[in-house]
Structure formats: C-alpha cells, structure tokens
Amino acid sequence: MTTAAPERRRELLATAAEVFAAQGYNATTVRKIADAAGMLAGSLYYHFDSKESMLDEILSTFLTELWEGYDAVLAAGLGPRATIGALVTESFREIDRHRAAVAIYQRESRHLVDLPRFGYLADSQRRFEKAWLGTLERGVADGTFRADLDVRLTYRFVRDTVWVAASWYRPGGQHSPEEIARQYLSMVLDGIAVRD
Amino acid sequence: MTTAAPERRRELLATAAEVFAAQGYNATTVRKIADAAGMLAGSLYYHFDSKESMLDEILSTFLTELWEGYDAVLAAGLGPRATIGALVTESFREIDRHRAAVAIYQRESRHLVDLPRFGYLADSQRRFEKAWLGTLERGVADGTFRADLDVRLTYRFVRDTVWVAASWYRPGGQHSPEEIARQYLSMVLDGIAVRD
Amino acid sequence: MTTAAPERRRELLATAAEVFAAQGYNATTVRKIADAAGMLAGSLYYHFDSKESMLDEILSTFLTELWEGYDAVLAAGLGPRATIGALVTESFREIDRHRAAVAIYQRESRHLVDLPRFGYLADSQRRFEKAWLGTLERGVADGTFRADLDVRLTYRFVRDTVWVAASWYRPGGQHSPEEIARQYLSMVLDGIAVRD
Amino acid sequence: MTTAAPERRRELLATAAEVFAAQGYNATTVRKIADAAGMLAGSLYYHFDSKESMLDEILSTFLTELWEGYDAVLAAGLGPRATIGALVTESFREIDRHRAAVAIYQRESRHLVDLPRFGYLADSQRRFEKAWLGTLERGVADGTFRADLDVRLTYRFVRDTVWVAASWYRPGGQHSPEEIARQYLSMVLDGIAVRD
C-alpha cells in the first residue's frame, strides 16, 4: 500500500493538505477531503489508515524536505549573516513549495507534539532552535549582530515572522519567495527606520 | 440570564478562554470547560446560550478593550515613529492582559470572519490595517522610514510578529510587556545587524 | 458514573445481556441495545464508556457471583461425590440467575481472553479447571470414581455439558435448576444404561 | 463460475472454514479469508457470490456428509444401545473430518436458522432430534435405558456434549475419534461413579 501508485497517494495528500490548511485539522471532516478528491469518505481508507496518518504523512514529508534544504545551508560553512540570509531564503522557498503543510504545521504542531506518533515534531523543533539560535549567537560573538539584543527573544521573533507568512502567502502571487526573503532580511537586519 | 452575577460570568469566560487557547476552539468540548469550572456540562447553559456565544463574548470583550487603547494612541497625534512605538507597546500590554483571547483570536479569526455573528472581526481587521499601514505610509512620506521597503509586506510582518508572541508569552515571566516591546522595536526599527 | 444510580445501570446491562445472548456480541449493534432499552444509541454512552465495557461489566459481575457460590462449595470440605453434586447444582443455579451472561460467556470467551481487559477470564478458567479436575482426581484416588476413565476428557465433557445448558434453558420453565441438576448428576454419575 | 476448478474451490472453502471457526463468522472479514488464501479480497468474488454463500457451502457440504454416515447407522437396524454407540462414534468421526464446519455450526446455526437460505439447518435439526430421541425412547421402552430419566433432557445433554467437543478437539492429537467416543460412551452409559 505504501509503494504502489505513489502518484495517487500524493494527489490525495495534496488535496487533504489544502483542506486541512483552509479549515483546520479538527474542523476538517474526512468527508470534506473525500468531496474535494471526488470520491466517497470510505474510499480514502483504501489509501490511508486514518485521518491522522494523512496528517502525519503531510507533515513528515514536508519536514524531510525542509531539512534537506536547511542541512545544505548549514553545511556550507557560511558566516552568520550569510547563514541567516540563506536560512530565511530557504524558508520562504519551502513556504512556496509546501504552503499548506507549513500552515498546518503552524496551527497544529503545538498539540501534536504530545502524541507519540508525532514525536519527530519535537525533534525538528529542537534542531530548528539550535540552528537559528546558534547562528544568532555566533553573529553576536563575532560582532556581526548587535550585542544588546536578547538573543532568545530575537530568535522567537524571527522564527515566527518567517513561518507565519504561510498564512497569507499565495504561490504564484506578485512576490517570489526570493523577493519576500530579500525584503524581510532587509527589515530584520537593517531595520525599517532611516539611518541618521 | 444575562444580568445575573456578572462576576461568575467573567470567571467562567476566563476559564473557557484558557481552555480554548490551550486546546483550540473546535477541540475544546463543553465538558472540558465545565470540568475546569467545577460543574457539569449542562450547567454552563444556565449562563450562556452556546459554546459559540462564549467565544463571541471572549473575543468581543478583548477587541473592545484593545480598541480603547489603540484609539487613545491614535488620538494622541504623535509622529510615525512614536506612534508605531506606542502601538507595539500597547499590543504587548494587551497580550499581557488577554493572553488567552489573543491566542484564540490568532488561531480562529480566519475561519470565524465568515460567520455573520463575528462580522465585527472583519471590521476590526480593517481598522487595524488602516491604523498600521497608515502610520507606516506617513513615516515613509516624511522620511522617518525607509522608502525602499514594500510597505504592505512590512505591515504584514510587523502585525504577525507582534501577535504571534501571544503563543509563547507567559504573563509573570521574566520579560515585562514593556521590555518585550522595547526589544522588538529595537529590532524592527534599527535592525539586528551592527551598523558600519 | 460508576456509583450513581446503580439501578438504571443494572437494568441497561440486563437489557444488553439479553441482546448479546440472543444475537451474539459482534452482531449486536449499539442501536439494537438502545432500541431494546427505549433510548437512542448515543444515550448509552452517558452510562457506559463503550460497548465493550458493557460486555466487561456483564461478564465480570457474573463471574464474581459465580465464584462466591463455588468458593462456598469448595470451602465446605465435602467428599468428591458431594462436591461434584454441589458444583453442578450451583452451576445450574447460576445459569438460572445469569442465563444471558452464561450464554455470552460460552460464545465469546475464547476470543475475549486475548484482550488484556478480559484477562480475568483466563484466571477464572484456570481456577475452574483446578476445582473440577481436582475434585475428579480426588474421587478417583479414594475410589469414588472409576479409575479407567481419562480424567481430563471427563472434565471436559462434564464442564461443557453443564454450561451448554444455558443455550436452551429458560428460567421459569418446567424444570427448576435443582431438578435439572439432579437429572444431570444421575446421568453422569450412574449412567443412562440400566445396570445388570 | 461454479464448475471451474473444483479443487481450488474446496481449498478456498477449507481456508474460509478455518477462519470462520477461529474467529466467528461475523468477526471474519472477507479480507482475512483472502489473506489466508494468499489473494485480495475482491478476488474471492470470482469464486463465490458472497461471504454468506461460502458459509452456506461449508455447512451444507458438512451436513450432507454427516447424514450419509447417520443414515447408514440408522438403516443398520441395530438395538438402542448399539445405535447410540454408533451415532456417537460417527459424530466424533465427523468432528475429526470437519472440525471447522462443526465449530461453525455450533456457534452460528441458532441465528442462521431464521434465514430462508439456511432452512435446511432446521430440517437437519428435526431429523437429528428424531433419530436420537427415538433411539433413547426405544431404549427406555425395551429396558435398555433407565426409565426414571427425563428423555428430552437426556437427549439435550448428550447432543450438546458430543458436538461441543469440536471446540477443543484437535485432529491428530493424542485421542483418536474412536477413543474419544469410547470414553464418552462409557461415561454416559455407565456413569463415572464406581458401582457398589
């Protein structure tokens, strides 16, 4: 069941992800997903064990791809400023590719972490914090970033702003992910105030 | 039914708000609220018409108070930079006072807007956008803020970062709302990079 | 929930037991039980956690009472023949009192033993075998029962015949439990053939 | 569909019978049967019209063979004691040959009798009762069996004990059907108590 006809599976997961993102996981009934996929509710169970396993597959697929990108950035040995830049750009690219999954992640991960099945969310969060916080701290240490900022607070602001963009971003809109990343980095790195 | 013992009412709403914020509105059963309040599910209906009406009262109370604060700031006739500063500070104060309501608002408002009963959410969003976007635009016009930024994008980033803080902020923690506001403003206005 | 209004609970369990006995546990829908009880299916869940917990309570209540009777017999210190007689009589009394539960036990216990929740069924079976087999062996040892019989085989025959009676026995019919016990004992102890 | 490859058909029915016997007809899904047969659920429908028709074929095949044996015994013109002996022996031989079918019959026949399709079960039960009860009555009349027994009760006990053996009998175990029959007859005819 896992290997056969992976295209149909992917289609159905994409459909489910859209509905989850639009209505929330709890408010999404299996019937709504089936409607969107043009089949009956029971038919989904030929492809998936449960509603939860659809969610699981959506999130784990997304996180796997996200970490491929992040790991490449982190392995490149860039300086703090370039690393932050690359992480932000990569993040907006992931939002571009997995908008629905990111939106679902944002909304549901806090509750899901408690379920054993979604333990990998906690792992991912830890790695995420380590990557961002570590880069910020390196930047403070080498004089790239201001020393008078609370690094932990800064991390939270940066993290949230990047990902919350999934809630309004529409792929194919007027801003490319790279353009959004550039604007965002300009704001966060240099500030919105005009320099004296 | 609406007039009797307004304190009990407020207590129950505070309880409900905590549970809604912790578990999400849909995932919160009336029974959980009743458990938290030390009564049986049916008993809540002596105080409130429905689960939805509790949510309504929580959100409208919050927004009413929020706009009292915002309107005072906007009426003060401050310059763009001071206005942004005052709005941010006021926002973190609201988060401090209505953490649960803000978290609920963040998570549920997108879906609620479509319900006639929650039409005031859309009104509030419009006023909100007008206040922030207007201030940013005034600041660009008078040279306070950089002209090369996409104002609309900047507005979205600022708006989201401020409010998403409700998801991790804990009243009584190590940071006062004013301290958080100062750090946040420092980051957004001046950037995190050291100036050459 | 467990202590309040125990009469209603007992009524509902009696109803459920009748339906389980008549149609089999699997084939019994919660709706059928509710119909028989004059309520809607969902209402049963105010009283019980699940269909399975109804079954559990039916069987454990029955076994508890059964063992009260058996233990009294076993503690009386009777000889093998009298013990067998008393156990048989007690068994038919239990069938008279818990006909439905016995029928359910007969039909479902083999599958239920595997579920952790019904582990007590296995315990009971072991005690049961020990009581009957031990008495038969004592009787063979002291010359009460024939030495040329396979005791284990005899135990199985006796055990099954007694309990399978639940499938045709109707309380209030023409035979009292004591009368059936007497006939049954006469057959098993002395045989149906006329003695030469 | 019915005529092609009768061996495969028999194999599949044997497989289905094992699963029905082990798990119960209702609890047996068509998928479980297909798994055990090494095919997919839908494929079974090439061979059989429905799950019920498999059950039907299993039971009717068994009963046909059973009655061949019984009829031979009844036609032999033996005395009551020898007839009972031959019927018991024949019954245990049937259990040896059709253990699964007998177990299914024991568990399901009560419910199936009501379905028109399984009307032959009722016929068989009537013939069965006539054969056994008639033999017992003949035996009482000619002084072979004790006159003080309730014949109907005795019939029930004998009938049930014989067939319920299918629930614990394992072909190829330490007791041959003939050995079990001998032990059983010894118990029922002469009793387990030592004669004074």
Add this chain to the structure above:
DNA sequence: GATGAATGAGAGTTCATTCAT
C-alpha cells in the same frame, strides 16, 4: 444555579461488494 439523563446530528472508520483492467 446546578444536576442527571437524554437527544440527535454527525464524526471517523469498517467492510461486503463491484468492476474495469
């Protein structure tokens, strides 16, 4: 003000069955 019991709509899921390939 609160309880206990019930309602009824709808949720996720299962499963016998169908059918084009």
Add this chain to the structure above:
DNA sequence: AATGAATGAACTCTCATTCAT
C-alpha cells in the same frame, strides 16, 4: 484468475444542546 480502486451502508462513538427536577 486476480488486482486495484472505489462504493455505500452501517457501525461505534462524540458532543453541543435540552430539560425536568
């Protein structure tokens, strides 16, 4: 002969809500 995908009815269970007491 067998597969893969789908159907549709029915199932167990949940939950917001009602209401007599």
